[in-house]
Amino acid sequence: MRPTLTGIEDALAEAGGVGAPRERAGQLRALLGRELEHGARELTLARSGYGHPVLVAVAPVAGGLIAVAPVTAALRADPDAVDERAWLLVAALVGALVDAGGTAGALTAGALDGHLALHLAAPDPESAELVPLAFEDQVAPVDRLRAGALVLPGAVLADAEDLRAPIGAAHPLLVALEVARLGGHPADPASVAEHEEAVLGALAAPGGEVSRPHDDPDPARRVARRILQRLDGMGKWGGYHTDFTHLARGFAGNDRALADEVGEALLAAGLLAEKPSVGQRHVFLDPRRARDIRALIERGDVPGGLQLPAAGS
Incomplete structure (x- = not known):
């Protein structure tokens, strides 16, 4: 990953990496906030992240992985709240969380300072260390986007709130989750199409809301x-x-x-x-x-x- 706007990766290394003491969380959170604002601005441009990358962040927490992306938290309730490239960034992040977390559990979404926060239940929270490499692979198909992932101490993302299931049985976040569970790339339309039948079957399981007229x-x-x-x-x-x-x-x-x-x-x-x-x-x-x-x-x-x-x- 190319250097970030704020140099948060250097500050993280100097603080001790994922094991940094809690007293450094405030500094890292402030830098992350600036990175997320930068990413949100970049995603409105014709090409995003070409000067400094658009950053997503992930951290290990009890029961799984938590991540944040520079898109509005309204996505949990309204799939139309983001444009295409912002959505594909999120889809790639979901794919990376599943790739890193192994046997993926439930996916919930909430907010961190207005930005979208995601929590994936996973058996080994330390698998957060694998997310940056997985994200690099997942985001590669997205056109005109340069983005990277950074692993932060859990305390930096601990204030994520209102983590709940996405609204709607076929919310794009849940589609992305199923595609990733099947070994696909949710940010790659060809991969999504390849797994379409299996995803429909999973989302239309008994008790689901997807009708078959x-x-x-x-x-x-x-x-x-x-x-x-x-x-x-x-x-x-x-x-x-x-x-x-x-x-x-x-x-x-x-x-x-x-x-x-x-x-x-x-x-x-x-x-x-x-x-x-x-x-x-x-x-x-x-x-x-x-x-x-x-x-x-x-x-x-x-x-x-x-x-x-x-x-x-």
């Missing part, structure tokens, strides 16, 4: 509900998006061609939004239409403005 008698409405259900189940709300051609995955025969038509109709109606990408069309669920999307998935209520193709058209 396969029995709708209307072909176009059934396809629309299944497309939206799949995108919702994979957390494709803003930060996570998918290639338009992937909408037809899982459909066979006439339904596959129908899925392309339905996808265009969902875009035209504004239930899906489009993110231009080089040589590809990427789409995601529009959070502003969340109520209509849920109603269509769960009850088959077709919102005004959605013109689904007629069967056999």
Whole structure:
């Protein structure tokens, strides 16, 4: 990792590393605060971390690992609270925590001075030492981002508060957790797509909230509900998006061609939004239409403005 803005890595080494005495926690916390503010600013730029890296931090605590990233803590409740690159930074951090922590337990999210804090239950908190190398691997696929991870004493991150489960059975944080548990890279769209079926299965386990509206008698409405259900189940709300051609995955025969038509109709109606990408069309669920999307998935209520193709058209 290149030198940080504040030189926190040098201050950490001088203080004794992860085993630094508690009286040095205040100094390290102040430096970390400046690094997080720097990272938050960098993530708004066209290229992030090219002068000094965007820093995430991790520490060993009782029962697992705790980490902080320079993005808003509102992400726990609102997946649309961050833009794409900020989300991919967080996804890479989740992947690194799982890689380092081994058999991963529950993931909770909270806040540290307004920044997103994550806690992963893990059998060996000392595995925090493995996070920087794992993070380097996990964040590598993210375009136009230079970032690194630093291991701090637990006392520096001890004030993280309101650690609770992300809201929603298919919150992107939980999708990232499942992808990482399967050995994938949550910040790499190709890896997420590779593990899609297994992740959907895990998130739709008995007692889960992810519905499966396969029995709708209307072909176009059934396809629309299944497309939206799949995108919702994979957390494709803003930060996570998918290639338009992937909408037809899982459909066979006439339904596959129908899925392309339905996808265009969902875009035209504004239930899906489009993110231009080089040589590809990427789409995601529009959070502003969340109520209509849920109603269509769960009850088959077709919102005004959605013109689904007629069967056999």
